Amino acid sequence: MDFDFIQRFAPMYAKAAGLTLRIGLIGIALSLVVGALCCLAKYFRVPVLKQVAAVYIELARNTPLLVQLFFLYFGLPKVGVKLSAETCAITGLTFLGGAYMAEALRSGLEAVDRGQAESGMCIGLTPLQNLRFVILPQALATAIPAIGANAIFLIKETSVFSAVALADLMYVAKDLIGMYYKTDEALLMLTVAYLTLLLPISIVFSVWERRLRYAGFGGAVQGQ
Amino acid sequence: MSNQPILEVKHLSKHFDGNGVLKDVSFTLAEGEVIVVVGPSGCGKSTLLRCVNGLERPDGGEILLDGARIDAGADLVQVRRQVGMVFQSYDLFPHMDVLGNLTLGPVQAMKRPRLEVEAEAEKALERVGLAEKLHALPRQLSGGQKQRVALVRAMLMHPRLLLLDEITAALDPEMVREVLNVVLDLARDGMTMMIVTHEMRFAEAVADRVLFLEGGSVLEEAPPREFFHNPRTDRARQFLDTFEFDAVK
Ligand SMILES: Nc1ncnc2c1ncn2[C@@H]1O[C@H](COP(=O)(O)OP(=O)(O)O)[C@@H](O)[C@H]1O
C-alpha cells in the first residue's frame, strides 16, 4: 500500500465524490418528480399522457443505460441538440430513474386497499384531497423500500457516466490507474468513496422503513 | 316531516357485463325514515346503495336527492358530503389515529375550524363509549370499536342520509350488539337511513319500511311487522325461513 499516494489523491476522490453525489441526488429528485407524474397520469387515467407514460416506462426500463447515454451524447448533437456533460448525465439518470420510480410508486398505490379510496370519497374529499390525505401516505409507506433501493441504484449508475468524460468517481479511479498503475490503492479509495456515499443513504432508508412499520402502516391495512 | 322526500329512486336499472343487477327499482325515503333492504346474497343490495351516493353509475332511471338529480352531470363530491356511507370492512384510515379519522372530512372537505370539529368529535366518541380511544390507532381497536368509529366518522359530516351496508357482517357476535345499539340511537334521533343487514331482529326493530330485493327487483315493500310476520310472496317467505333454520340449529 502506498499511503503517500492515497494521501496525495484523496482530495481528488473527495471532489469526484461530491460530483457523483450531486448528480446522483439531482437525478434522484428529478426521477421522483418524473415517476410521480407518470403515476398520476395513470392514476387519474389522463388520456394520451397515460399512454405516453406507459411507453416511456417500457422504453427506459428495457434499454441499457449505456445505450441511452450514447443516444444523449452522440445522437442528440447530430440533430442539433447540444448538452453539457453534466446536463447529459442528469438527463440520462432522470430518464432511467423516472421509470423505476414510477414503478415503485405504482406498486405502492396498488397496495392501497380499494376501500380506502371509497371511504375517502364517502367523507366528501375531492379526488386530490383523497390522494393527498388518504392514499399517498399509505402508498408511500409501501413504496419507501423500493424508492430507497432505486436511489442507491441510481447513485451507483452514475459510474456509467465516466464512459463519457465526466470526472466522477469511476472516472478518477480509471484515470489514476492508467497514469500510475496503482491499481490497489485506486480501487480501495474508490470503494471507500462509494461506501461513504451509499451507506448513510441505505441506513436512512432502513430506519425510515422501520419507523413506518412501527407506526402501523401496511400491517394495519390488512388487519381489517 | 316535510312533504318532499329526501331520496327518490325511480325505475333504477344497472347492469354489469350485460347482467341486470338492478331492474326497475323504485322507492322513496322521507326525512327521518329508516328503510331496511334485505334479500339473498348477490341480489343487488350493495349496488343499490352504491348507486345512491354515486359510487356506481346507474344505466337507467333516476335518483333524486332532495329533489335534485344525481346523474352524470351532478357534482358527486357534493352529493357524497350529504350522503354518508359505512361499509362492512370499516375502512378506517390506518395511518391516522381515531381523532384524525374523525376530523379529516369535516376539516378538509367542509372547511370547518379544526378546534370546533375536534370538540364535536370528542363528544360524539364519548356518546358511543369510546372516549378513551381518541388517540388510538385503528389497529389497536376491536372490530366493534372500529365500526363505531366508522359510524361516528360518517355522522360528523352531518349527512342528510346515511347508507349502511352490512356493517355488522364481519363482526364477532358479541360485538354486533354494541354497533347496532349505536344505529338504533341514530334512528331514535331521527337520522334518515338506508340499511342493508342480515340481522333480522334488528331490521324489524329499526325499520319503518322493508324493501325485499331479489334478482335485482323489488319483490316486496312493506312495514316491518307485515313483512316479517306476513310476507306476501313465497320468495320472501323462503328467504325468511332460512333465518328460522339458522336460529333453530
Ligand atoms: N363491480 C362489479 N363488476 C361486476 N359485477 C358486479 C360488480 N359489483 C357487483 N357485481 C355483481 O352484481 C350482483 C349484485 O351484487 P351486490 O350488489 O354486491 O349484491 P349484494 O350486496 O346483494 O350481495 C352480483 O351478482 C355481483 O356479482
Ligand SMILES: [Mg+2]
Ligand atoms: Mg353486499
